[in-house]
Amino acid sequence: MNQTALHRMLALKDLKDLKKVSPQNLFDLRVTTNLPLIKELFYSLYKDPKHDLYFKELLELLPSLFQTRSDELKLHDLYLLKKGNWYQSENMVGMQLYVDLFNNNLKGIEEKIPYFKTLGINFLHLMPITTRPKGENDGGYAVNSYTAVDRRFGSKKDLLSLTSKLRAEGIYLMLDFVVNHTSDEYPWAKKALQGSAKYQGYYFMYPDRTIPDAFEASLPEVFPATSPGNFTYRKEIDHWVMTVFNSYQWDLNYKNPKVFLEMLSNLVAMINSGVDVVRFDALAFLWKNIGTNSQNLPEAHMLISLFRMCLQTIAPGVIFLAEAIVAPKEIIKYFGEGNREGNECDVAYNASLMALLWNSIATKKTLLLNKTLQNSLPKPQESTWINYVRCHDDIGLGLDDHYISELGWDPWLHRKFLLDYYCQGLDWSPAVGYQFMYNPSTGDGRITGSCASLLGLEKAIRIQHTAAIEHAIQKILMLHGIILSYGGIPLIYAGDEIGTLNDYSYLDDDHKKYDSRWVNRPSHSWQTVANLKEKETPSSIIFNGLKHMISIRKKNKVFADANNTILHDPRNPHLFMFERSGKNKEGVLVLANFDEHPQILGVDVLHSLGYVKDGTLSDILSSQKRKLNSGLMEVQPYELLWLAKP
Template identity: 45%
Template sequence: MYEQVSHTLLNEILNRIKPEISEQDLRHFYTRLGANFYAIHSLFERLYGDRDDFAEQAQQLVETMAENYIKRPEKLRQLDLARENDYNWFLSQKWVGMALYCEGFAGNLQGLQERLPYFQELGVNLVHVMPIMRCPEGSSDGGYAVSDFRDINPELGTLEDVVALAEAMKQRDILLVLDVVVNHTSNMHYWATRARSGDKKYQDYFYTFETRNIPDMFEQSMPEIFPETAPGNFTWDEEMGRWVMTVFNDYQWDLNYSNPAVFIEMLGIILFWANQGADILRLDAVAFLWKKIGSTCQNEREAHLILQLLKDCCQVTAPGVVFIAEAIVAPVEMIKYFGEDAVIAKECEIAYNATFMALLWDAVATKNARLLNQGIKSLPVKLERATWLNYIRCHDDIGLGFDDRDILLCDYEPARHRKFLVDYFTGKFDNSHARGLPFGQNAKTGDTRISGSLASLVGLECALEREDNAAIADAIKVILLLHGVIMAFGGIPLLYYGDAIGTLNDDSYREDPVKQEDTRWVHRPSIDWDIADRRNTPGTVEYEIFSALKRMIAVRKEIEVFADFNNRELIEVKNPHLFVFGRYHLQKPNEQVLVVANFSKHPQHLNLEDLGSWVARYRPLVDLYRGKSPDIFNNSLVIPGYEFYWLSEG
């Protein structure tokens, strides 16, 4: 869009641009910059326009984009052009992801490259490698306390190893996802050490205060993230003689995005990792980017403006790269991280469907889909060119952040129901075989979250210990049921490493003084590849799970209606144990798939006449996953316990 004020500024910037930039071939860069500059200028002015150095900072912003474009490898520039032409590429049903810790999965980056055939064997073609940047030993928060944003944890390898991994993955058509921690740094980062030494420039990179007056004002409205291990939101730094905002842990200093220099630094870091070959960048803790007295300092309007600006700038330099928003917030807030454009995602194209994850765990515990159905009805519709990451487990805890109104509509009392879920998954409830652990217990609010591997939470660990073959079979069915739902729901299914082979809780973290206070390490295992090799041995648990998921992934990739174009319809049925929804093709009305999931241990039936146009009365149904017809008696579909169907008309 042409707008005189912004383009006058752009002309001034280009007239002053460094010769080492202007002398380069910047044809595509200038085209994209011109197309996006009105939005970039509007956002940058909204955030920083009242500063005396606004023009100087705008100059630096454009030069940062240009310098990173010049450094962008030619193969990645060509990939940008291809993805600009196929702009819905990430909405395809062919993508299936896996999140992993490099060290736990393969030891280091070279080991991960050697394990790429495992992903191809399973059918995974999107791999999220959890944080790999340099962190202080002992105060790393699992990789999220970064001390150098442009270097790698030396135990994992080198930058050259990252580039080699990215190239090897591209040769196998596997997408690489990397983390950028945008909200905070380690207190050992260069910026923090300079601030600690008294450098005013770098003190302004953070929120630092001489007295408790301003921190105390913030504390009146800010919640505590880790009340057990890191109470409060500010830490006194003795050497600096100032209070510093530390929302997560006392060794993680929150960045001050009201300073444009911070924004430009972080943009440069994002573009740096795009240039190393990352296809997708996961932006961590985006809900916390803007701090305001009198608020919770989460989900502020300015945080969204920052993300929009990052996206617009990235579209100029590396338009083939998309963003994941790591914002585990209420659905009404979560949907905003896609952006507020009617069609195009203007912030992050991908976001975690944390509410769906939590609702699935509720269905596992209650053996019914009442809250799952109710919660999905309350999930806002996403933008057309955005998609969810649907997951069962991840590196983090399971939070029970359901809307109290939805819980009440299911005739549960919110506090009692959440206590039941915690008791169930920590094995305190009668007849529960779950082996989870509590995390983040807050004595003030009563809130508790849950740690544990998928296999241990659904009872596989307990069943194996008891050598109970029936219970083992049931646990495997639940694992497959949950994956069958996320594969079909709409979005990118994201498996967690170890889940495809039934990896149990790893209690070794208790022996590590750095990790022993954080129960989340129980589900951050080191893969035993001798055990993993059992996936090729019929009759083993590993084989049963892996071979079923391998087939499930292969079938998913062939079902076009599983692509994510807001083409899902929730179907309410009378049977409370069933979760039923339909997927349909926007251009081909006759192509549709009915998904039916039974969360009860016992067989359930569904009257097909209640499904209206979703099922033709006299046309046979085929379960696409199994390749055969389901059991139907007198027009009632029978769904075995802990089973699911992907039904299409034959």
Template identity: 40%
Template sequence: MHEWERIPREAARSLARLLPRVEQAFAAAGGNATDWAAFEQRLRREWPRLFELLLGLYGTQYDFFYHLEQLLIAMAQSWHERPHWLKQRDAVREADSEWFQSERMMGGVLYVDRFCGTLNRLREFIPYFNELGLTYLHLMPLFAAPEGNNDGGYAVSSYREVNPHIGTTAELAALAQELDRAGMSLVLDFVFNHTSDEHEWARRAQAGDPDYQEFYFLFPDRTMPDAYERTLREIFPTVRRGSFTWRPDMQRWVWTTFNSFQWDLNYANPAVFRAMAAEMLFLANLGVAVLRLDAVPFIWKRLGTNCENQPEAHQIIQAFNAIARVAAPALLFKSEAIVHPDDVLSYISPHECQLSYNPLLMALLWEALATREVKLLAHSLSHRFRLPAGCAWINYLRSHDDIGWTFDDNDARAVGIDPWGHRQFLNAFYTGRFAGSFARGLPFQENPDTGDARVSGTLASLAGLEQALGSGDPQMIDTAIRRIVLLHSVILSIGGIPLLYLGDEVGTVNDYSYVTDPAKAVDSRWVHRPARNQAGMDQRHDPATVPGRIFGELVRLIRLRTSLPALRDGAMEVVRSDNRHVLAYVRQAGSQRVLALANFSEYPQPIAGNLLRMYGPGVELFDVVAERAISANEALVLQPYQFVWLTPMR
């Protein structure tokens, strides 16, 4: 019998054996027949792929079927406990599986403690989020974490307890429901590559429990760490050289890819997979609509490789996806993979991560702003933007994290750019070390051995507003605002879900006070994680102020986006502009077509009328941004940092 014939038969036999025991456990927990019928129907649909994935990962383990049975019982229990309002949302979103592709989708992201202090206080800002047009709110890590340095909350000590300084788990669940009533989906992080060394599992490992020591990678000497490190890259070289930390209390080396207090989990152990699946379903039942899967490339280790983007990492996420389709059907996954563009794309599919950050677009928008040329941006997007059906990009200009230059070296060479030298230029430009730079960023994790570095800074500071405000020059301020709005125009129109880091909508600049806090001083990313800019928010309706100008333009564009069905989903075609400073792309849905043009230079740039006729199409066009007619019988001159969204005149 061929392998492709054997696995489906084994899957069917296994389900036939396991299902009665799962149903019995469901009934014993008080589950009703209607809920069981819905659960069983979805389980039968997803079971063949879930079984095959788990068999590939753990089929050689002696206790494989024990873990399989316990996993199914936990899934059934989670479905039984799922609140009624979430089951209603499941039904609605299963019926409209492309709800997240709408032109009305608009994301926002913030740290609760930095923005307003507590979850209860955050509820007071729901009208503000509605004013911005948000339909998706990502709250940065807010669960229990070590005091002091905790990598911005990414060292999780409990997946079920909110940081007591922020609130309670009950308050988080109530907020999720209130956001849903206000038309917003809650997004949280699922930090599943590692836990903090204060997590219960880590504490048990430290106490000598052999079962929990197998949750992590522990080594008695340097033999295996040295063998692994021959092919690993350093992620935080200024924090700690290498990927392992010595623990005197255990007399063991621990695998710590990021910080010494973040212990990598051992997914070769099926108990780890099952435990994390339970944590995922707990978060889903709080009302989370989207889970941001943190650090996805790192979750599987293989000696002799860089331990990134291994095939098993994909199998694990796909298995989590199948579990969610059964026990929390409306839950979506968002991939965070800041790696080579080919590897970013590999995590995106309806059966893995339906959403993904678009680090290539983010990095190359900044690259185009620095060079005033769009050749690398246009070339890369022309063959790296398309996604499988049923998936979408999350398009952002900056996040809580640093900016790394993750473009493909061969793409750079194809347009005449030396990749290594170009990255050095971009780092110099955005840290203000390049003569004539308008940016005010800081270096992050400069590696003295390789010359590699990334960049920290708020959007406004990187786009020149901090420098301009310091000069007091009205023309420089106007130019900086034009850059800020231009960048947002692209993420609002190019296809996918636009994402704002809250504070950028009112031009928040760098906060250098982080250096006075010992827990943050060594991490320059805190320069772009400032407290809420209340002064800017108070001025948002005053067009005579800088915050008012930025806020007013962004809200206008966000509302305009919702009126353009052509901006739905992610179908986008880069087209020629015949001007190295102007990015051109076409969006189309149904009968509506939009030609977007964006000038990345501080000088006027012409676009030939024949190109407008070719891509418009037609002679008479209408710029929906400026609300004016455009004739394709003559050249269109884009003013400095101007953008247009052109539709055929009706």
């Protein structure tokens, strides 16, 4: 059973009046109800009898960590528990940003709370703000500490001030927990380099290549161009260290139960700053076994669930986001399976939808989009997606080769076409993007670029082509309109709401110039924001369009995620159509045209779904009635409709 729902049910009487509730009594209740699962998960991972000592340590650690949580946050946990599945609400709209690139530091973020509220944002993902190496640090994902705020962003006091203000304004906060690795400057790594056997056991470290070579036989390379291989030699100790991502990021060895206990303490210390959502970074890589690709292993799922069940006893209001950019059949598992269903992660990135939307833009067809989504497994009722157009990273082409082949396309050639389309390999393409980690031996590659530049705005402005500018704006609004109306939490990357173009300044930074992802991590232009009153600029059109759609989303309960997204066949390869159904026969039908030409939809489809009344349709985006004069309806280029059921 979903443990969160169980805790809510058991505490129903106590939660009626939070002023009278005893957080300690409810903690004891949560420990009692979670303990059987915690024990089962722990001993599934740590089978050696000598690990009994660590299980006893875990039982002592849970109440100790609960006491480190402030009274205010203990009550906030119960408030969120009482709210139910708040993360599935139609009111949820998020933004992802780098603190320094958005507005200098944490105080700067606090100053911009009115900006978030004006747009309708009530969920923030702040990219890593903890200390990191001064040089290359993977955008902060090479951590020197899980709690110390890097001075460039401010202080711990500034963070606590910000999270307090966010809670007061009803804005949820997500921070990353870099769970798979630390930097080579982390205290454990430093002690390992000094020869400490204890801390060398916290990582995968070997005196020769025997075991590393056995791992390498089946391990893929994450960054083949800049960080080939999965091990780095450290001459200080004459050992090879597992470094799956970069040479300065050391993979943690969770086969050592002490690592789990220490990381659980780090996790609680991090959320005690006022975090509502934990983004579990690179969680697919958590468990390593020789002879496998060491991704998505069953033990990784057990470990995540163990973290979840332990944290739930301490902070039941905090939820987990799975940062696993993997195939649809794998991502669904991070919500939990069997007795772990609903007890692993509450939210996951809908990376498949993201990749499919970009595929549809390039092909101008929705065949692969519809085929893949129609064949995707349903998620558990208590979970939800993060739907996004793009994020801080590259755009991977995580498309199913089987479905590509069924459409009569060659998978290798199709990916080559997508890379050429978005990365300036085709003269006629409007996109201005760049390849990331292209592997010539396999043809695999990823795409970087801002949303606006990939959708044609940069090139259109450069050549001063009015029609092309209009099409680019329409595409930007259409894609964001889809993520705002599809089941889940829409997450906008900061800058995309004002149509920010590629940022090439990273080429002047020696620590960034070899990583093309920085082209889509621009500084926020507050001058552009100041000029949004100019109604006809691309930035103002995009901003006001998004603001309008967000407002409509929040007024319609059908956009809450209750597994109520229904795909429909528009019988036109250029159209995408899905319905959000509600109680009492309520509904909104979302219709999008991915082609640059008008497309036709048979009106009989709309009649059969109940969206036609007296020969008219009601579009809640334009607040207009649309008269149907024949058996066919014309959908304009890149047009998006949200049709309300009469």
